[in-house]
Amino acid sequence: MQTVDLANTPLRELNTALQAQAVTTNQTQWEVLNPKGAHAIAVGLDAPIEVTVNGSTGYYCAGMNKQATINVTGSAGPGVAENMMSGTVVIEGDASQYAGATGHGGLLVIKGNASSRCGISMKGIDIVVFGNIGHMSAFMAQSGNLVVLGDAGDALGDSLYEARLFVRGSVKSLGSDCIEKEMRPEHLEILRDLLERSGADARPEEFKRYGSARKLYNFHVDHAGAY
C-alpha cells in the first residue's frame, strides 16, 4: 500500500506519482490522506490501480480516469469523474453538480445523492446513484446508462440522445424530448448487471425506463416550441 498524505505532499506530486504507474505496475494499492476538499485529485490516471481517498474531495476528482478504481470515502465536489473513459469511481457519500459529466466509459457509483446535472452530456459512461439526483440531470446525454434508486428532479433527460435512464422513484418532470419507454428484457439485463456491479440493493423490475422520443433529432417547425 502506497500512502500519500496531502497535508504535506503537493497535489502535483500525488498526481505525478499516480499518472506514472504503468499497466504492469506492482504498486496497485494507493491511499490518499487528508484530501480536505482539494481539487483535481487523482486525475488523468491510466493504469489498473486502486486509489482510496480518505475524506472528501473538491472539484473534478478522478477526472478523465482510465482503467483505475478510485474510491472516495467522503463526498465529492463538482464534476467528479468528468469525462471518465474507463475504470470505476465509487463515492461513499454525496456528489455535487455535474457528476460523471461527458463521461465516455467506466462505472461511477454514488452511494449518496447526486446534485444537479448528474450525467450531463454523458457519452457512454454508466452511473448508478443510490439516492436522489437533482434537476437537469442527463441533459443532452448521448449514450450510456444512468440508474437512480431514488427520485429525479426537474427536467430529467432534456434534449436526450441515446442514453438510457432508469429511475426507481419519482421523476419531478421530464425535459424536452424525454419520454417513458417500455422496459424490455434487454434493459432489465443491463439494469441487473449495473445493480450487481455497483452493489445496489434493488431489483430491476422496480425501475422505469426513460429515453429520447427522437423528435428533436432533425429540426421541424412543428416542434420549434420544444427547443
Added chain:
Amino acid sequence: MRDIMDTNPQTLPRDSSTFSPEINAEIRRAADTGIYDIRGGGAKRKVPHFDDLLFLGASISRYPLEGYREKCDTSVVLGTRFAKKPIELKIPVTIAGMSFGALSGPAKEALGRGATMAGTSTTTGDGGMTDEERGHSEKLVYQYLPSRYGMNPDDLRRADAIEIVVGQGAKPGGGGMLLGQKITQRVANMRNLPVGIDQRSACRHPDWTGPDDLEIKILELREITNWEKPIYIKIGGARPYYDTALAVKAGADVVVLDGMQGGTAATQDVFIENVGQPTLACIRPAVKALQDLGMHRKVQLVVSGGIRTGADVAKALALGADAVAIGTAALIAIGENDPKWAAEYSKLGTTADAYDDWHEGKDPAGITTQDPELMKRLDPVEAARRLRNYLAVMTLECQTIARACGKSHVHNLEPEDLCALTIEAAAMAGVPLAGTSWIPGQTGF
C-alpha cells in the same frame, strides 16, 4: 421606363430602405420554411475594420529599416506564463479552430500541412482530433469545447496546446450546430451520436459556470498534462475588457479574441449579423485589460475575425496583439469559393465568393463537405502549398509595413504608428483621426 413616363406621368418605382428586396426575400423565405436562415462564415455587414486604419510610415521624425537588408523578426512565443512547453512560431499568423465534420478530411490535412510548412500552428475544432490532422500538424492546438465531442486524455497529451473555447466571434453566447447532412458514420462515431441527426453543441461548458470554476478546470487540465501545455482561452467579441481580465484571472496563458467577422461552420444569420462587436472594436479593450493587470506580453493575445492581409496582421499587432488567427481566409486560400466552380455555385443558387451554405455539405470546392466525391476535388498537398504561399505573403506584407515604421520586430509596431480614416475607427482603435491629434473619447478636438 422613359416611354412609360412620357405617356403616363407617375413616380418612379422606389425600393424601401427599410423593406429592401433582400429583407423582403428573407421575410418570404421565413414564411415558406418556418426556420431561420442558417449559414456559414462571419458577419457580412459593413463594420469599421482594419481598412479604416493607415500606417503613418517613417520620415524625418522616424527612422525606417532597409526593406531588403535589415532584419524584421516575425517569431512569436505563445504560452510563456505557466506552461512548461510554450509554442514557438515563426510567423504571427496561426490557423483558427475548425472542426473535422464541418470541414472535410482533405481540408483539415491541407491546413495542417500548410501551417507546418509556414512554421505556425493549426487548431482542431468541435469534433475531436483526427490522426491525419495530428500527423500533418507540427504544432496542433486542441480545442476544449462545451460539447466535449471526442475529448479524451490521450489527445490532450498529444496536443501542443489546449484552447478552452468559451465563445466565438460569429456567435458570442451561442452553441454549435452541425446539420444532419454532414453527420456521416465517421463524424458520428467521433461524436458518439447517431448518423444523420442534427448535432447541437451546448453554449456553456457542462462542468463549470464562471471564472472561479474555470480556474479549477484549468488546474485539472494542467494536472492531467503535467503543466506542459499552454492553455488558451478563446472568447467571442462580447465584453472584451472584462472577459480578457477574467480569462487572465482564471489562469490563461493565452487569450484568443474573436470578433464578429470571425467565421462559423453553421449558425443563424440573425445571430451572426446582430450579436457581438467588430474585431477592431475589441482589441484595445482587451489590451487595456492586460495592461491594467500588468500582463500585456506575459499573457499573449491572439486576435481573429476578418484578418485577410499582411496589413491587417500589422494593424492588429500595432494595436497590441501578439499574433492573429485566420479561418475564412485560410479556406479561401486553399480553394473555398473559387470562381472555377462558378457553374456549380450557380446551380446552388449562389455565386463564387458569396457561397455560405457550408452546413449543407454540398461545397463544390470539397472543403466544407463530407461528400466523398466532392472531397476528392481537394488535393491536400496542392492546397497546403497554396496556404503556405498565402501565409508567406501575409508575413512579407507585415514585415514590409513594420520596416517602413522602423521596427526590427513586428511586435514593436504600436498604436502611435497608426491613424484612422473615420471617427468611428479612431474611437474604436484609440488612434488619432487622420490629419488631427483627436482620439474620440480620449482627447478634445
